Every structure is written in C-alpha cells, then in structure tokens.
Amino acid sequence: MLCKIADLSIQVPATGDMLSRCKEYLTNEQVSADIIIRADLYRPHKYPTFDEKGVAYMESSIQFSRQLLNFNGLYLHSSAIVYEGRAYLFSGPSGMGKSTHTRLWKQLFGADAVVINDDKPALRYIDGVWYAYGTPWCGKDGINVNTKAPLGGICFLKRGEINSIRRLDTFEATTSILSQTIRRFKDKTTLDLLLQHLECLTSKIPVYELYNIPVPEAALLSYETMRSGAEEAGL
C-alpha cells in the first residue's frame, strides 16, 4: 500500500497490523515510491518472542528509519507534542516518562496541545526548516496524528528529586540524540550521513535536559524554557 509519511511516498507492506496503523496515511496519488519497505527482507528470527504484528512493526520501522536518512531525515525515540504551532520532542530511554510528560502538557494546555507521535516521530530538514512529523510507528498506544509542525526544541528526560532544566552543549546534544535513534549502521557511510544531519539539527534546534518529578510544574518549566529558547532561535 502506498502511504504519504513525512512528506515522502512510502510503500508499506500490509502485513501484521500495518494496514490499520497506516490508514490515516494511505494515499491515492499516482507517484512512484521514494521509499520501498520490503516484507521479503523482514527477519522474524531476530524476534523469537514477537508475533507477526510485532515483527512487521519493528522491521518496517527499521527499514523506514534507515532510508529516511537519504531524505534529510531521521527518527527520534520520543513523544512529540505540538502546541502554538511548534513541535516539542521529549526523549530518553524507555521508562523515563516521555509519554507521562506530554500528558502533563495536555493537562496544562488542554486540546490545543496535540501529541502527534508517542514513540518514533520523524524529523526532516526541508528548505532551511526542521519539521517533526507524525508517523504510523507510534508504539503500543497507537497515539499519532498525520501532521507536521516546525520543530521548536528537543528535551531529554531524567528522573530527579527536583525539577531543573538546562541547555545541552552541541556535544551533549549530539550524543544524547545518537543514543535514541538508529543504533545499528550497515557501514560507516550511514553513520556519517546521520552525523551530518545531527550537525545541522543541533546547530539550529535547542536541546535540553530536564531532571523532573512527574508533576505539572515540570511541564510548565519545560514549556516556558523551550518556548523562549525557540523564540530566541527564531523558530
């Protein structure tokens, strides 16, 4: 089936539950695919505990994220929320409270704040602007919206005793992102392509680290800091 994801035409095999995951992304456009995901290359033996749905989800996600690198893009393991026209991404290892944090934003800002992807939003650099996109690869909860918004900031979540936020320097930002995106490279050229995108991303987008307890004050702190950071950066 042909889908429009991250402003690219993607051929996604309708195996597992990918048809229902992709239904908001299906397109009737008569165009050739930018990215072809191939079910014959899926490796079920890599996931002995997964059913067909799990294999189709993981393997299509991996193929998509590898090929996305060829289109000025990458994914970030994060929960992405759009508010006031900007996308803010909250990232970190599983269990760090990414979804919890964007839920706190929704508590504060109500329906004006929309989670566009709760697991693997795509990022692309188009005409001088970094955009965040909803994708069908959105984790267990299935929270995703087929939309895009200019990226306003990225924040890595850490558990803390008090709420405190700080801006990461370029090195910290790059290595933090590296730990939450593609982690297997078929060769050094692929790694270099990702590093190139990250150099551009970290030069334009403010990246933060938030130590937090999951309370609304933490969300207010990240919102106020990231909004003023985005304004200062002209985003």
Add this chain to the structure above:
Amino acid sequence: MKINKNFALRKVANTWVVLPLAEATVNLNGMLKLNESGVLLWNALEKGSDRQELVSILTSEYEVSEEQARADVDEFLFKLIKVGCIDEQ
C-alpha cells in the same frame, strides 16, 4: 591486536569519540572520548601498529620518557579493550 571493524573514530562537535556501529544497546554515557595523542594512537592501531610501535610514536611526538610512554600506551589499550573495540589475537 586490531581495532574491531564495528567501531569508528569520529569528530563530534570538536571532540573525537569512538562510536559503535553495531551494538544493540549502546551506553553512550560511557562513550570513549580521545584526546590528540589518543587519536594518533588509534590511527596507528588501525594501520596495524603493535604496542612497541605505539610507544615509539609517543616518544617521538611528545616529550615523554620511554617508561611514561609505555604506561600511557597500556592505559590507552586497556580503555579500548574495556569497551570492546580491540580484538586481541
């Protein structure tokens, strides 16, 4: 002694770091940063230098005694072995 093909030395924001290409669970907090002499030793190792040649590189490039250079090379190699980016033969 050889550098494992699954690691690459790259410059990230003016810092030289050893990045893994294939590890499924990478602890990037424990990521290996190399200083100028570390980069020199890494490049020599990649070209197939042995321990003695690494020591000679340090004594010829820097004002260090043979004994100090030997200690520095061993410390460097130990760090690399610890993160698994050297295949010992």
